[in-house]
Amino acid sequence: MSLVLDPAAQDLLFREAHTARTFTDEPVTEEQIRAIYDLVKFGPTAFNQTPLRVVLVRSAEARERLVEHMSDSNKDKTSTAPLVAILAADNEFHEELPHLLPTFPAAKDVLFAERPVRERDAGMNAALQAAYFIVGVRAAGLAAGPMSGFDHAGVQKEFLDGDHTPLMIVNIGKPGEDAWRPRAPRLAFDDVVTTV
């Protein structure tokens, strides 16, 4: 056993977890989302940027607006999931750095004065946090259904602003009937990892 993580936890987070396409009606509570955030907020980002921002789509009216922007193959899932979250990168994350990075409060101006640098770093580090968030959803005993198939400019205009770039949209809930396809293949270790 090379892993010290409990095998049940391995199954919950990775081995038995799948991207869900159907969900039961059981609601996802505010308490669950807060517990997920309070766990995954500790995941590392460069210079503690933590640029991920989340919009929870809870009202029927907002859900309807969102579904309009989804790819056809994602409309049904997004209509019926108990909760849908828009994950976005805050390109103005540097404003928080004097608070978030007490060991180097000048990072805001020294490293991140330029918007293109911020956009690159925000995208990369919010993606790390999106992955932690997916792991957190699974840690709550829920299934995640992350999707990149939507009109990104439309979702940005409808739910965000010019400083926030949408990364992905995640359906969240208990898996329903026929919730996933058989596991797709993964690359072999030797196709991914080389040693020098």
Add this chain to the structure above:
Amino acid sequence: MSLVLDPAAQDLLFREAHTARTFTDEPVTEEQIRAIYDLVKFGPTAFNQTPLRVVLVRSAEARERLVEHMSDSNKDKTSTAPLVAILAADNEFHEELPHLLPTFPAAKDVLFAERPVRERDAGMNAALQAAYFIVGVRAAGLAAGPMSGFDHAGVQKEFLDGDHTPLMIVNIGKPGEDAWRPRAPRLAFDDVVTTV
């Protein structure tokens, strides 16, 4: 308790885990890295792209070449960590899609014929996998020290090729003395999450 993940696993992966700056001499074995990969390979990516590629820097000669490209503040850590991994995005990941995405083998040509689209998707999805990898390192009872401070063009030229973009470099090992700083602050839930 809103999370079903065992509290010890929560601690191991997030609450008690820190980015390490020092390490013991204990080696990180090939078996450990294989176990980490065999766990985190199941983490989801868009269209099962799985574009992450990993270069393990094991020889003294390669380590020396790598340290040359690290930022000054990262040179010592990278010199002394038991193992260092270069995480990169494969911008030609689409070549594997006919195998990786049996439900939509034409995705290779229909969605990913253009290099700029591939580069954007490879960066985003390899970042998700980099986060799963960090979680996996922790699942093996090891500490990760992810770093973005290095000469990216230099590392690409020295260890990769024009089709592989370096994302981050990760020091891996058992934490050593004074391995981390006190936890930096995190944003409050209400500063990150909004509901519509």
